[in-house]
Amino acid sequence: MEIIPVIDLMNGLAVSGKSGNRKEYVPIKSVLCDSSNPLDVIKKYKENGAKKVYIADLNSIMSTGNNFETVKSLDIFKIVDFGVTDKKDLENVKKYVNMTILGTETLNDISILKEENIILSLDFKDGKLLNYNLEEILSEIDKKTPLIILDISSVGTQKGINVELIKDILKKTDNPIYIGGGIKSEDDLKISKELGISGVLIGTTIHNGKLDLKKIIQKYGE
Numbered sequence: 524m525e526i527i528p529v530i531d532l533m534n535g536l537a538v539s540g541k542s543g544n545r546k547e548y549v550p551i552k553s554v555l556c557d558s559s560n561p562l563d564v565i566k567k568y569k570e571n572g573a574k575k576v577y578i579a580d581l582n583s584i585m586s587t588g589n590n591f592e593t594v595k596s597l598d599i600f601k602i603v604d605f606g607v608t609d610k611k612d613l614e615n616v617k618k619y620v621n622m623t624i625l626g627t628e629t630l631n632d633i634s635i636l637k638e639e640n641i642i643l644s645l646d647f648k649d650g651k652l653l654n655y656n657l658e659e660i661l662s663e664i665d666k667k668t669p670l671i672i673l674d675i676s677s678v679g680t681q682k683g684i685n686v687e688l689i690k691d692i693l694k695k696t697d698n699p700i701y702i703g704g705g706i707k708s709e710d711d712l713k714i715s716k717e718l719g720i721s722g723v724l725i726g727t728t729i730h731n732g733k734l735d736l737k738k739i740i741q742k743y744g745e
Contacts (some may be wrong), residue, residue: 524712524715524716524720524721524722524723524743524744525574525575525701525721525722525723525744526573526712526722526723526725526736526739526740526743526744527573527575527576527577527602527701527722527723527724527725528568528573528576528577528724528725528726528729528736529576529577529578529579529703529724529725529726530561530564530565530568530576530577530578530579530726531548531551531578531579531581531726532561532578532579532580532581532582532590532593532594533548533581533582533590534582534588534590535561535590535593536550536551536559536560536561537550537551537559537560537561537564538550538551538559538581539551539552539726539727539730548581551564551730552730553567553729553730553731554730554731554732555567555568555571555729555730555736561593561596561597562596562597565597565598565599568599568736569598569599571736571737571740572736572737572740572741572744573599573736573740574599574600575599575600575601575602575621576597576599576600576601576602577602577603577604577703577724578594578597578601578602578603578604578620579603579604580594580603580604580605580606583605583606583616584604584605584606584628584629585606586606589605591605591616591619594619594620595619600621601619601620601621601622602620602621602622602624602642603616603619603620603622603623603624604624604626604644605623605624606626606628606629607623607624607625607626607629607630607635608629608630608631608632609631609632609635610632610634610635610638613625613635613638613641617640621640622640622641622642623640623641623642624641624642624643624644624671625641625642625643625644626643626644626646626673627643627644627645627646627652627653627654627655627660628644628646628653628654628675630654633655633660633663636660636663636664636665636668637665641668642668642669642670642671642701643660643664643668643669643670643671644670644671644673645657645660645670645671645672645673645692646673646675647672647673647674647675647685647688648674648675650688653675657692657695658695661695661696661698664698666696666697666698667698667699668698669698669699669700669701669721670692670696670698670699670700670701671700671701671702671703671724672685672688672689672692672700672701672702672703673702673703673704673724674688674702674703674704674705675704682705682707683705683706683707683708683710683711684702684704684705684706684707684711684714684715685705686714686718689702689715689718689720690718693718693719699721699722700719700720700721701720701721701722701723701724702715702720702722702723702724703723703724703725704724706723706724706725706726706727706728706734707728708728708733708734709734709739711723712734712739712742712743716743723743725739
């Protein structure tokens with residue numbers, strides 16, 4: 524199981540916040556790093572054993588600019604959500620990343636779900652998949668394409684993973700599954716591994732010191 528640390532970018536800085544209330548996000552404060560410079564944060568991630576990073580370009584997602592050059596400068600395997608809506612967007616951003624996230628929050632053109640080097644993010648808020656019917660969108664995706672179950676409402680809350688939601692989706696697809704949002708403790712990692720989850724996206728609990736990034740990568744990482 525992969526342990527993939529998260530970095531949210533806004534106005535060139537690494538930021539943190541809760542439940543997708545992006546206008547209220549503030550520069551990150553972390554036990555890993557006394558800087559909100561993304562280069563410094565990524566350096567610490569790598570020093571602690573991370574091989575990949577999940578990036579959300581919040582400016583791009585909110586259509587208030589972008590952090591393309593910042594993303595380009597980060598020397599690590601990058602899985603990035605730029606808020607892609609269609610094929611033109613995808614073509615514009617894929618040169619900056621290793622894999623591009625297509626999220627149901629922003630995606631308009633489901634035909635690009637057949638493209639290579641993508642991950643489909645199933646974006647849930649308040650228990651509902653944003654903008655799509657779950658079965659419908661699962662029928663459009665290649666069976667090898669990874670999926671992220673992202674509980675936006677849980678981001679930064681540390682309230683624990685939504686086990687019932689994860690189990691429900693696992694019943695409906697054989698695609699590799701990653702989960703993000705609300706990681707509370709090591710118990711969430713144990714449950715994820717037992718369920719056969721391919722990877723866990725983790726942010727808040729590594730920055731506040733509740734989980735030690737190096738230790739959990741050594742214990743649960745591939």
